[in-house]
Amino acid sequence: MLLRPALYVLVFAICVGLLARVPSAAVRKSILLVASYALYLSWEPWFAAVLFSSTLMNFAVGQWLRRTGSRVMLAIGIGLNVSLLGAFKYLPEHAMHLGALGFFANVALPLGLSFWTFQAMSYLFDLYRGEDLDPSLAEFALYMAFFPVTISGPICRMPDMLPQFRSENVTEWNEIAEGMRRIAIGIFMMELARLLGQGILSGDGIDGGFDRMTHWTAGDVWCLAFGFGLQLFFDFAGYSHIAIGAAKALGFTVPENFQRPFHSTTPSIFWTRWHMSLSFWIRDYVFLPLAMFRRELWWRNLVLILSMVLFGLWHKATALFVIWGCYHGVLLVLHRQIQQFQKRFNRRPSSSPWLALSWLLTISLVSLGWIFFRARSLDQADAMVTAVLSPAGYAGHFLSGSLYLLVLALGAGYFLATWTTDVVQSYEADPTRHGAMGTLARWRWYWLPPLYAVSLLFLSIVTFTHGSSAAQLMYRRF
Secondary structure (H helix, E strand, O other): OOHHHHHHHHHHHHHHHHHOOOOOHHHHHHHHHHHHHHHHHOOOHHHHHHHHHHHHHHHHHHHHHHHHOOHHHHHHHHHHHHHHHHHHHHHHHHHHHOHHHHHHHHOOOOOOHHHHHHHHHHHHHHHHOOOOOOOOHHHHHHHHHOOOOOOOOOOOOHHHHHHHHOOOOOOOHHHHHHHHHHHHHHHHHHHHHHHHHHOOOOOOOHHHHHHOOOOOOHHHHHHHHHHHHHHHHHHHHHHHHHHHHHHHHOOOOOOOOOOOHHHOOOHHHHOOOOOHHHHHHHHHHHHHHHHOOOOOHHHHHHHHHHHHHHHHHHHOOOHHHHHHHHHHHHHHHHHHHHHHHHHHOOOOOOOHHHHHHHHHHHHHHHHHHHHHHHOOOHHHHHHHHHHHHOHHHHOOOOOOHHHHHHHHHHHHHHHHHHHHHHHHHHHHHOOOOOOHHHHHHHOHHHHHHHHHHHHHHHHHHHHHHOOOOOOOOHHHHO
């Protein structure tokens, strides 16, 4: 069980050491390509065969597209990628009902398929739009397989990565230090996600609340909804910190994936801060091109809803994810209508009470949407939403009090941590400021590492004693 993480750590450490000394772009690319495929092969050899086949296919289509700029060739390339995605990600869900295709029911999903397929499609779209991209086959293969981001993103784009692949600058030690800092943050966040999934008491966590309970009060549903949002954030944003940090330690900058989403005061702001690499992919390659077909407001609103439905389907082809995407599409459309109303009547409240109310409403509505994302069935989602909408459902609770306290503590801890970060950075930017916070800011590298080590050790002990039933890297299955 620990063999593969140990292999990743070993290969990563070797690559960091080599790239900090080797200036040759050709050698650096060779090291990374070999390392990326070696690590990907450690999962399932046939996963690598699928990745390599997709790489060859997209490179060939891209070469043809560069020469001709043909819309037909773009459509063929997108169709091939969607077919590949459908065959491995969506067909197995329904294969048992399709007779002759029943053997697909047992086909495993190649790791990171959704992420590197979207990277390939962005490359084809960019070529069609006239981007000056001329990667070699080795560079394109590295773009598809780059090991820090292969498993679960962030989704990269060729115009950003190709110049970095060709750079002959060795990795600076400050980049390595920044990368290690991001990795440390990510590990801690993923342990918090594991704790939320398992709970303080074994089986009393978010996973148990969704998977083992059959009755909920409204308070239970809100606790599970907000708690799952936190769990997913700590897990996926934590993984993203590790991926971004690993890339940075190797000398590469990849897209950010999260930017304090729980500080959002509108649904639109939330979706510029949550899973940003996918949000911006859908904005740039789906919403904006389709929205340009017609000028009418109804069409733009429809395209916005369809784009969010695609966002849901990207995760999984089920009714719950279609509902989840449609739900957020409607929220975004309603927010746009409010913006139009404010513009028309020149009413743009910006007072603190209004912002606080807007924040509370946004987080509540986003949290409610997580029910559709996490529920095991439509019946379960219906029961949980009914409990929230029923006035009688606000009496009592079935969840343990420890879970309520855990969700409250980690939610408050998240906001305290972001506030502390801002304060420390403000004192760091102005060394003339004194006082207790100034002293803490200046001496943070003396007290922060021991505090981090003790906290991580405590979290690890608590989660280890409860077993490892709560899945980590939750987005790996997408």
